[in-house]
Amino acid sequence: MFFQALVLGSFGLFVWFIVDNTITNLEKQNIASGFDFMSTTAGFGIVQSLIDYSEEASYGRAFLVALLNTLLVSALGIFFATIIGFLIGIARLSPNWLLSRLAAVYIETFRNIPLLLQILFWYIAVLSNLPGPRNSLMLWGDAGALNSRGLYLPAPVPQDGAGFVVAALLVAVAIIFGLRHWARRRQLETGQQFPLFRVGCGILISLPLVVLLLTGIPYTAEIPELRGFNYRGGIRLIPELMALVIALAIYTAAFIAEIVRAGIQSVSWGQSEAAMALGLRPGVTLRLIIIPQAMRVIIPPLTSQYLNLTKNSSLAAAMAYPELTSVFAGTVLNQTGQAIEVLGITMAVYLSISLLTSLAMNWYNARNALVER
Amino acid sequence: MKFRYLMTAFLGASCFASAAMAATLEDVKSKGYVQCGVSQGLPGFSNPDDAGDWQGIDVDVCRAVAAAIFGDADKVKYTPLSAKERFTALQSGEVDLLSRNTTWTATRDTALGLDFTGVNYYDGQGFLVRRSLGIKSALELNGAAVCTNTGTTTELNVADYFRANDMEYEVVAFEKADEVVAAYDAGRCDVYTTDQSALYANRLKMENADEHVVLPEIISKEPLGPVVRQGDDQWADIVAWSLHAMVNAEELGVSSANIADMRKSTNPAIRRLLGIEGTFGENLGVSNMWADHIVSQVGNYGESFDRNVGKDSPLEITRGLNALWSNGGIMYAPPIR
Numbered sequence: 137m138f139f140q141a142l143v144l145g146s147f148g149l150f151v152w153f154i155v156d157n158t159i160t161n162l163e164k165q166n167i168a169s170g171f172d173f174m175s176t177t178a179g180f181g182i183v184q185s186l187i188d189y190s191e192e193a194s195y196g197r198a199f200l201v202a203l204l205n206t207l208l209v210s211a212l213g214i215f216f217a218t219i220i221g222f223l224i225g226i227a228r229l230s231p232n233w234l235l236s237r238l239a240a241v242y243i244e245t246f247r248n249i250p251l252l253l254q255i256l257f258w259y260i261a262v263l264s265n266l267p268g269p270r271n272s273l274m275l276w277g278d279a280g281a282l283n284s285r286g287l288y289l290p291a292p293v294p295q296d297g298a299g300f301v302v303a304a305l306l307v308a309v310a311i312i313f314g315l316r317h318w319a320r321r322r323q324l325e326t327g328q329q330f331p332l333f334r335v336g337c338g339i340l341i342s343l344p345l346v347v348l349l350l351t352g353i354p355y356t357a358e359i360p361e362l363r364g365f366n367y368r369g370g371i372r373l374i375p376e377l378m379a380l381v382i383a384l385a386i387y388t389a390a391f392i393a394e395i396v397r398a399g400i401q402s403v404s405w406g407q408s409e410a411a412m413a414l415g416l417r418p419g420v421t422l423r424l425i426i427i428p429q430a431m432r433v434i435i436p437p438l439t440s441q442y443l444n445l446t447k448n449s450s451l452a453a454a455m456a457y458p459e460l461t462s463v464f465a466g467t468v469l470n471q472t473g474q475a476i477e478v479l480g481i482t483m484a485v486y487l488s489i490s491l492l493t494s495l496a497m498n499w500y501n502a503r504n505a506l507v508e509r
Numbered sequence: 510m511k512f513r514y515l516m517t518a519f520l521g522a523s524c525f526a527s528a529a530m531a532a533t534l535e536d537v538k539s540k541g542y543v544q545c546g547v548s549q550g551l552p553g554f555s556n557p558d559d560a561g562d563w564q565g566i567d568v569d570v571c572r573a574v575a576a577a578i579f580g581d582a583d584k585v586k587y588t589p590l591s592a593k594e595r596f597t598a599l600q601s602g603e604v605d606l607l608s609r610n611t612t613w614t615a616t617r618d619t620a621l622g623l624d625f626t627g628v629n630y631y632d633g634q635g636f637l638v639r640r641s642l643g644i645k646s647a648l649e650l651n652g653a654a655v656c657t658n659t660g661t662t663t664e665l666n667v668a669d670y671f672r673a674n675d676m677e678y679e680v681v682a683f684e685k686a687d688e689v690v691a692a693y694d695a696g697r698c699d700v701y702t703t704d705q706s707a708l709y710a711n712r713l714k715m716e717n718a719d720e721h722v723v724l725p726e727i728i729s730k731e732p733l734g735p736v737v738r739q740g741d742d743q744w745a746d747i748v749a750w751s752l753h754a755m756v757n758a759e760e761l762g763v764s765s766a767n768i769a770d771m772r773k774s775t776n777p778a779i780r781r782l783l784g785i786e787g788t789f790g791e792n793l794g795v796s797n798m799w800a801d802h803i804v805s806q807v808g809n810y811g812e813s814f815d816r817n818v819g820k821d822s823p824l825e826i827t828r829g830l831n832a833l834w835s836n837g838g839i840m841y842a843p844p845i846r
Contacts, residue, residue, distance in 0.1 A: 164737050167622035169602060180664045181671075181680040191668040264695040284696045285654060332577045364652035365699045366679070375697070378682075456692070462659065466593050466684060470660025473621035475597050 158476065174199070175473045180467055182458045184374050202463035203485060209380050209459060210446040210489070216385035217445060221392025228397045239393065247390035252451050254387055259379035259455045266375075269366050279359055280370075287373040288360035295352035304347035311343075312336045376457035380449065388445045392438060399434035400426060419444050431504050439497035443490045450486070460485060533605050533737070533744035534578070534794055541583045546604035549589040549685060550575065552710040553818035553826075554610045554630075567608040569813040570629055570735050572752040572806070576608060577790075577799040582694050582806035591684055593660040596621055599738060608734040610704065612662045617736075626749035628734040630818075631830040631839060633727035633760035634666050635705035640722045647726040651676040653714075656689050656698035658682065663703050666729040691716055704731050709824050722780060743794055750793060754758055754800040756784055756842035758809035760833055765808040768801065781845050789845055801843070810840065 162169045175195040181191055185201040186208060198422075228239040246254070264284055267273065281288045317331035359368030381453035403426050411421040450461040460482055469478040537543055542814070547555035547567060555565040563571075563585075572582040588604050599607045600622055610632075611617075613625040636647050644650070647670070659682040671678045681698055683689045690711045693701040701708065705727060709731060712718045728786050735752065737745050761779050763771045771779055780786040783804075784797035791797055807813065815821045832838025 160623075164740070165600065165622040165726075166619075168620040179668055181668045181678065183679050183681055191672055260691070260695070264692070264697060268696050365650075366652055366654060368652070416667075453684060455688070456656075456683050456697075458682075462684070466659045467664065467682065470593050470596065471616070471665070473596055473600075473617070475600075 145354040146297060159309060162476075168472075169477070170473060173474055173477075178468070178471075180471070182463060183456065184377065184458055191217045195472065198468060199460075199464050199481070202458060205457070205463075206446075206449055206459040209377060209449045209452065209457065210416075212377075213388065213445050213449065215386035216381065216428050217388035217392055220389035222396055224389060224393035225396025225400070228393060229400055243390045243393050243394070245390075246386050247309055247394075249387075251387050251448055252381065252454060254381060255383040255451055255454060258383050259375065263375040263379050269362060272362075272367070276450045279357070279368055281360060281362075283367075284375065285366055285379060286375050288367045289371045289373075290359045291369070291371045292355045292497040294359050295356060297351040297352040300351050301344055301348050301354065305340075308340050308343040311339055314419070315339075360480070374457075376452065376455050379455065380452050382459050384445055384448060387448075389442055391441050395437045395441065396430075398437075399430035399432075402433045403429045409492075429502070432501075433507060435497060435501045435504060439494060442493050442497065446489055446493065447486060515628075529731075533741050534747065537578060539603055539721065541579075542586050543571060543575045543578065544586050544588060544603070544605045545574075546588050546590045546595055546598055546607040546609055547571070548609045549591060550688070551610060551686060551707055552713060553706065553822055553824045554710070555587075555608070564817065566630060566813055567610060567735075569755075569807050570608040570748075571606060573755060573803045574748055576802040576806045577747060577751045577754075577793075577795050577846075580796060580798065580802045582802070591660075592658045592686075593684055596623065597782040599623060599736060602738070605744075610707065610733045611736055612704075613732045613734050614662060622739045623736050624739045624745050625734050625736050626745050627752045627754055628732040630704050630706065630733040630810040631705040631732050632731040634663055634702060634729040634731060634779060635696070635708050635722040635727055637693070637701040637708045637721050638699060638724060640720050644724065645726050646842065647728065648676075650678065650700060652678070654679045654681060654697065655700045655702055656681050656683070656693040657702050658686060658689055659684050661703070662729065662731065667702050667817075670728045686711065687714075690712060704733070706818060706824070706826060709826060710818075747793055747795065750845075751799075751803060752810075753842040754782065754803050754845070755807070755810040756833070756840055757845055758800065758804045759811040760835065762810060763804055764812055765805055768805045772801070778844070786806060787846075 159169065175194050177191075178193055178195050178198045179191050180198075182189055182198065182201050184205060186204045187197075187201060189197060189201045224239045224242055228243065230236045230239070266282060266284045269281075269283050269285055270280040272288075274281055275289075279290045315330075315336065316332055320333050323329055358369050360367040360372070407425055407429065408421060411425045416425070428432050449459060452459045453462040453466060456462070465478055465482045470476055472478065544570075547563060547565075550556045551565070553565055555563055555567040558564045567586075568587070571585045571587070575584040576582040588598065589604075590598050590604075590607075590609060595607055595609055595611065596617070598604050607623075608629075610630070611625075612632075613628065617623055618625050618672065634687060636650070638644050638650075650671075650782065655678050656665055657667060657680060663683055664680065666679070667680060683692060686703075686707070687699065689703075692698060694715050703711070703713075705723065708723050712723070713720050715721060735748050737748055761776070763779060763782065768783075772783055772785065774780065777786065783801045784790055784799065786795060790799040793799065796802075808816070811833075814828065818824045818826045819828065828836070828838055829842050830838050834841040
């Protein structure tokens with residue numbers, strides 16, 4: 137007890153000493169310190185921002201812009217990596233020889249090439265070699281364009297009555313939840329099953345579609361057009377974002393595929409045999425017997441992959457994607473010179489994002505964990 | 510027992526903390542070389558040649574300081590730094606001196622704990638575009654995509670310029686100068702912007718240099734000069750006067766070619782420069798022969814300029830603002846007396 141207190145005390149002293157020493161030395165060297173810089177004018181431009189940003193905005197605003205860009209690329213990366221990873225993982229176990237070999241080649245190729253090289257490959261070797269704005273590849277007639285400055289797509293502009301379509305979508309979702317509740321209770325009481333998935337998809341698509349047609353399609357498309365040097369208007373994906381999402385998704389998907397394969401294989405063959413003996417069809421067996429048991433094995437390592445992907449997004453600093461490391465720990469650090477504060481904030485942010493992801497996945501894991509009866 | 514170790518550790522650490530602030534000159538003398546922060550390769554300013562030796566007008570400042578202290582201009586070790594890394598490297602003591610085409614600004618001189626000791630190149634920011642665009646003026650750049658470096662004054666100036674002229678633009682900022690050049694060359698941007706001297710230098714790296722043209726506008730003042738840590742006045746003086754000695758030597762007509770004759774000169778200003786009269790070197794904390802070593806081993810400012818960026822180099826930049834004050838420029842050094 138005494139020694140524990142001593143160790144704790146000396147650790148506290150040590151931290152105090154480091155902090156005090158840092159502050160004293162910064163003052164001695166006349167280096168500005170503190171967080172006042174966050175409210176001063178940034179004065180530099182950022183190529184992509186999800187919120188309003190101009191050069192007159194503060195460093196704090198630039199920080200928010202960079203943070204949102206990091207979250208955007210992480211979310212997109214996680215979304216695509218999960219889809220590709222599950223598909224490849226299942227294909228890896230396919231009885232079709234060609235399909236399972238192709239999946240194996242994919243996995244072994246992409247997880248064994250360093251991520252930074254893959255990012256640079258997509259950015260420099262693929263996207264940079266697209267033609268310039270004047271010779272863009274046109275998509276769907278003239279509605280979209282792909283060139284070395286990015287992918288330009290028409291943007292839907294809501295007109296009067298667009299609210300009804302959104303409302304119809306929400307109503308459809310509500311109906312599906314109600315239906316699910318009802319179908320479960322009916323199955324518990326009578327044992328009869330309800331084709332929830334097919335009916336649900338039908339409602340989700342048809343209801344908003346009918347309202348869309350009834351209101352006379354209350355959207356107009358803003359089509360990007362070439363004005364001066366570049367295309368303007370519409371939705372634009374900058375090449376840095378595309379390269380980063382493609383590279384992160386493809387790289388992480390290779391790991392996820394292996395995790396999915398391991399998860400499925402961890403469910404013993406006896407489970408499938410038992411299901412077959414009970415007369416369950418293969419689809420039902422997969423959905424109700426195999427996947428729920430496989431998920432218990434899949435989720436913890438999947439969480440690590442999500443965390444890796446988020447942290448790997450900082451490799452964007454190698455090209456010009458304006459995320460946290462490049463804008464905040466790059467430009468802001470250099471313009472203000474306050475390395476300790478800026479790097480401290482940046483590390484705290486990555487830590488928070490990771491801990492939050494971890495928390496959400498742990499909650500999901502707890503829900504899926506083995507319930508012993 | 511434990512506590513005693515801890516106390517020792519504390520004492521050790523606090524000694525270390527204060528030792529970091531000791532005189533840079535003593536430090537440099539005891540390790541035997543000057544650790545100089547330079548760019549990661551900017552032709553004419555700091556760039557390794559075919560043999561791997563660093564060359565350039567910024568490198569000559571490092572060499573001049575080493576010549577003043579050791580009488581040997583080769584006693585320099587170089588640390589290539591990106592624009593983003595440079596100030597932290599100097600603040601933390603990783604380099605003794607930063608001579609890396611760095612613009613002297615108020616923030617950098619005050620809030621960063623650094624001191625600029627002079628100007629070795631008066632520059633200004635310009636724009637490079639493709640000749641095929643047919644653009645004659647920077648005011649025609651509305652809506653352009655602009656490639657530049659992160660953490661530079663360039664990034665701020667370009668924002669100011671487009672804002673002041675009410676033009677739209679998109680800035681694509683890379684960390685390394687080579688990445689900027691490659692991205693511009695690949696067509697990611699319409700415009701490449703940085704200090705005009707660097708535009709000329711980096712144009713040489715492009716696939717077809719003739720396809721690119723530097724626009725006439727200069728949108729900023731970029732006085733580039735060596736930087737040291739604040740609070741070590743003796744070290745700042747040595748760096749400042751090494752550069753002054755090169756400029757004074759050019760003004761007095763003393764060059765590496767004629768220095769042997771000049772040592773016999775009766776001109777008192779030349780005699781003071783070369784340490785024959787007075788104790789100016791000793792006052793600085795180095796040998797009285799300091800300027801003699803600089804001029805004989807590195808050359809005067811004009812020689813350094815012509816060799817690295819001027820008429821004898823591939824860049825062929827004219828002296829312009831960097832001519833001596835007596836020749837229509839603004840290069841001016843305080844007298845040695």
